Amino acid sequence: MRPYVVAIIGSGPSGIYAAEALCQQTDVPVSVAVLDRLPVPFGLVRYGVAPDHPSIRSIRNVLERTLSRPEVRFYGDVTVGRDLTVEELRGAVDAVIYAYGAASDRRLGIPGEDLEGSIAAAELVAWYCGHPDVHPDLDRPDAGDRDQVTPAIDAAAATRLVGSTRSAVVVGVGNVALDVVRILIRPTADLARTDMAEEVLTALQGRSVTDVHVLGRRGPAHTSFTTKELRELGDLDGVDIVIDPFDHDLDPATVGKVALRNLGVLSTWSARESSAERGSRGAGRRIHFHFWTRPTALVGDGRVHSVITERTKIDSGGALVGDGPGPELPADLVVRSVGYRGTALPGVPYDEEKARVPHAEGRVIRDGSFATGEYVTGWIKRGPTGVIGTNKSDAVETVTSLLSDIADGELSAGHDSDELGRLLAGRGITPLNMGDWRRIDAAEIARGQSQGRDRATLAHRSALLAAAEHEERP
Ligand SMILES: Cc1cc2nc3c(=O)[nH]c(=O)nc-3n(C[C@H](O)[C@H](O)[C@H](O)COP(=O)(O)OP(=O)(O)OC[C@H]3O[C@@H](n4cnc5c(N)ncnc54)[C@H](O)[C@@H]3O)c2cc1C
Structure with missing residues (x-):
């Protein structure tokens, strides 16, 4: 029986879990193409999960096993929407699964937001994780235009900002905010053990950050931190935690279990003595939590120098005011x-309000009806929520819909598995494959070990291509 050819756009966890679900079933033979605009796979597992969390980053090893299966082929350095249109891709395969993530950020919508020194967490994270978008090749100043996501900062700007910051404000009380706080304030010796690119490490070594303020517009019982990550802040050497007095008078019935645990941690900290009093080798650094506080304006002359805030409360109608x-x-x-x-990815239905691809159980809805052969999974399906594992059940739901459409005769196997390769080759595009990834992997490990750590990330696209021994495209 001819295999069903399924293309997955995006090699983050959701795309790879979808590939895994397709390979693990035995009802129909499949041939799976996983495309990514970056030369390397793994999405935010490589370019989002904090470098000082190596055990979470090692999920990559599990994902790599799926990409190495004989039914799966990785097409790296291929941007759908630039190298080929969605329409062309759909014409070369039997079904497409959109798994291209949610790479943009939400804005605050307050005056001064565009001052120098005001950036999105997504940009800072991309910088410290060594994302090629933020680390453009110096000899290719046009490199930032290669893709549809062009960040507002580059590595030079990020290095300058971090190097000249004493006091930082982080707006938001989720796990990404905690990652940013940790990376900004954590002792250099801790960071030196991570897989950060050398230039990022050097920039962080030159930091003079002494204070990081975290703003939460609601109370300490409304944070979306996971408690383990929150606790970690309290263990940082030489860092004190300073917490505004906050309202303990809560009805536990209205607060979830995690929020209650977080509240417990925060309450303990608010009663704790400083690191100097505890006798730790204090470096004079502090994390300040400000609850029921939101920014109303960023102030500066060219570059931001302060944040004006207002206190908040819930009014009698339940609104935040x-x-x-x-x-x-x-x-x-x-x-x-x-x-x-x-x-939005050109050619793919998009719900502007929800910032997602409209769907039902992973079947894409186009002009009010189900689109034959189009599916969606991951952050672009359900929004940027949940942990890595959430993408697994999400991908299983999508693949279950796809398989039931095959069983119902909605989808037929009409394409051969080399059609996509031929289409790309006809355009002079040679994608990176898993052999290339293994050479990059080996090069990063060797580079790291020569510096006494497990790995050193190659941040520039040209360095990744060179390690893969891959020809640069004209
Ligand atoms: C900063 C940060 C830290 C996180 N830390 C953790 C953590 O510690 N633990 C945890 O459980 N979860 C964590 N998460 C959440 C986790 O990373 C996400 O749940 C997960 O990555 C979402 O998977 P995804 O496949 O939908 O998207 P992504 O991982 O973003 O993958 C999307 C992929 O699509 C590719 N792509 C985009 N556009 C195109 C295109 N046009 N053509 C081809 N390819 C394209 C991208 O290059 C990318 O590789 C974190 C998230 C962030 C942002």
């Missing part, structure tokens, strides 16, 4: 961490 002026916080760097956001 202003409750008078809050502190003006000194800030050379403001990182907004108020959520990622999906973007």
Whole structure:
């Protein structure tokens, strides 16, 4: 029986879990093409999960096993929407699964947001994870135009900002905010063990950050941190945690279990003595939590130097409202961490309001009806929520819909598995494959080991291509 040829756009966890679900079933033979605009796979597992969390980053090894299966082929360095249109891709395969993530960010919508020194968490994260978009090749100044996601900062700007920051404000109370806080304040010795690119490590070694302020517009019982990650802040050497007095008077019945645990951690910290009092080798660094506080304006002359805030409260109707002026916080760097956001991919249905691809159980809805052979999974399906594992059940739901459409005769196997390769070759495009990834992997490990650590990330596209021994495209 001819295999069903399925193309998956995006090699993050959701795309790879979809490939895994397709390979694990035995009802129909499949041939799976996983495309990514980057030369390397793994999406945010490589370019989002914090470098000081190596055990979470090692999920990559599990994902790699799926990409190495004989039914699966990785097509790296292929941008759908630039190298080929969605329409062309759909014409070369039997079904497409959109798994291209949610790479953009939400804005605060306040005056001063565009001042120098005000950036999205997505940009800072991309910088410290060594994402090629933020680390353009110096000899190719046009490199930023290669893809549809062009970040507002590059590595030089990020290095300058981080190097000249004493006080930073991080807006948001989710896990990404915690990652940013940790990377900004954590001792250099800790960071030196990570797989960060050398230039990022050097920039962080030159930091002079002493204070990071975290702003939560609701109370300490409304944070979306996971408690383990929150606790980790309290263990950082030489870092004190300073917490505004907050309202303990809560009805536990209205608060979820995780929020209650977080509240417990925060309460313990608010009662804790400083690191100097505990006798630790204090470096004089502090993390300040400000709850019921939101920014109303960023102030600066060219570059931001402070954040004006207001206090907030819940009114009798349950709405969050202003409750008078809050502190003006000194800030050379403001990182907004108020959520990622999906973007439209030309040729793919898109719900602007929800910033997702419209669907039902993973079947894409186009002009009000189910689109034959189009499916969606991951962050672009459900929004930027959940942990890596959430993408697995999400991908299984999508693949279950796809398989039931095959069983119902909605989809037929009409294409051969080399059609996509021929289409790309006809355009002079030679994608990177898993053999290339293994050479990049070996090069990063060797480079790291020569520096006494497990791995050193290659940040530039040209360095990745060179390690893969792959020809640069004209
Ligand atoms: C900063 C940060 C830290 C996180 N830390 C953790 C953590 O510690 N633990 C945890 O459980 N979860 C964490 N998460 C959440 C986790 O990363 C996500 O759940 C997961 O990555 C979403 O998977 P995805 O496949 O939908 O998207 P992504 O991982 O974003 O993958 C999408 C892929 O699509 C590719 N792509 C985009 N457009 C195109 C195109 N046009 N053509 C071809 N390819 C394209 C991208 O290059 C990317 O590789 C974190 C998220 C962030 C942002």
